[in-house]
Structures are given as structure tokens and as C-alpha cells.
Amino acid sequence: MEIGLIVSDRSFVSELEDLREAIKHAGHTPMHIDIDNISVEIRKGKITPYQMSAPARQAKLDPDCAILRHIGYIKDYEQFSQRIWSVKALEMNDIYVANNIKSWLQASDKLGALMGMAKQ
Numbered sequence: 476m477e478i479g480l481i482v483s484d485r486s487f488v489s490e491l492e493d494l495r496e497a498i499k500h501a502g503h504t505p506m507h508i509d510i511d512n513i514s515v516e517i518r519k520g521k522i523t524p525y526q527m528s529a530p531a532r533q534a535k536l537d538p539d540c541a542i543l544r545h546i547g548y549i550k551d552y553e554q555f556s557q558r559i560w561s562v563k564a565l566e567m568n569d570i571y572v573a574n575n576i577k578s579w580l581q582a583s584d585k586l587g588a589l590m591g592m593a594k595q
Contacts, residue, residue, distance in 0.1 A: 479506040479538035481562060481572070483547020490544065506538045510546060511554075513561035524564040540571040543579055 478498050482491055498505040512527040513536065525533035546558045562576045574582075581587065 476503045476540070477506050477538045478503050479508045479536070479541035479565075479570075481508045481510055481541050481543045481546075481565075483510050483545065483558075494542065494544070506541075508536060508538070508541065510558050510561060513564070515561060515564045522564050522567050524561065524568060536565060536570075537568070538570060540573065541565055543572055543574040543576065546579070 480491060480494055480498075495505045508526060514525045514527045514533060516523045516525060524536040526536050527533050543562055546555075546562070549555045549558075559576055559580070562572060566572050566575060
């Protein structure tokens with residue numbers, strides 16, 4: 476089974492190495508997915524995510540499943556939106572993403588979580 480690791484190369488390097496080793500130890504193949512190099516093609520109602528490896532070179536992203544550890548540090552809203560929708564494109568292609576993007580956003584929103592708990 477090919478398991479994608481959705482990462483931002485600038486974050487959580489040691490944890491990612493541990494995940495890669497655990498995936499290999501379990502007999503599976505880790506696939507590096509750089510969140511900033513995901514390209515999404517939309518054609519005739521079909522959404523297809525690609526990993527851009529070099530200008531004008533792309534490989535279709537179709538791992539058996541993926542793990543979202545973190546979306547990395549964000550410099551502006553455009554980058555945030557691109558990363559969120561890139562992961563969502565994988566989910567929309569029936570690729571199971573552990574820590575799906577909606578749950579990841581809710582879990583990482585401290586203020587929203589505190590406000591929700593205050594209403595209980």
C-alpha cells in the first residue's frame with residue numbers, strides 16, 4: 476500500500492522521518508507529498524490533483540491513503556487557502572486522508588474550540 480505523507484518541507488522534519496520509518500516497518504511504501512507543490516486540474520467537472528516536481532512536469536497523485544500531519548507555517552491567506560483546497564482535492568478523489576482537512580482545521584482552532592466548550 477502506498478501511503479502519502481502530506482507535508483510542508485519546512486516543518487516537523489524529525490516527526491516525518493519517524494512516520495516514514497513506521498510506514499516502511501509496516502510493509503508499506505511512503506510517498507512524499509509536498510503541500511506547496513500540489514496542483515489541481517479541473518476539467519469537465521473532474522478534479523485531479525497532481526504533484527509538481529519541476530516546471531511543466533507533473534505526476535498524478537493517487538496514493539491508497541494519506542496522512543496530514545500539518546499544513547506548515549502560513550504567510551498569507553492565499554497560501555492558507557491553496558493548502559486547504561489542495562488537501563481537499565485529494566479527499567474529493569476518494570483518497571482517505573487521516574486527519575481530514577475539516578477535522579484538522581477544527582482541532583487546530585484553539586479559539587473556536589474554547590468558544591464551543593463555553594457553550595456546553
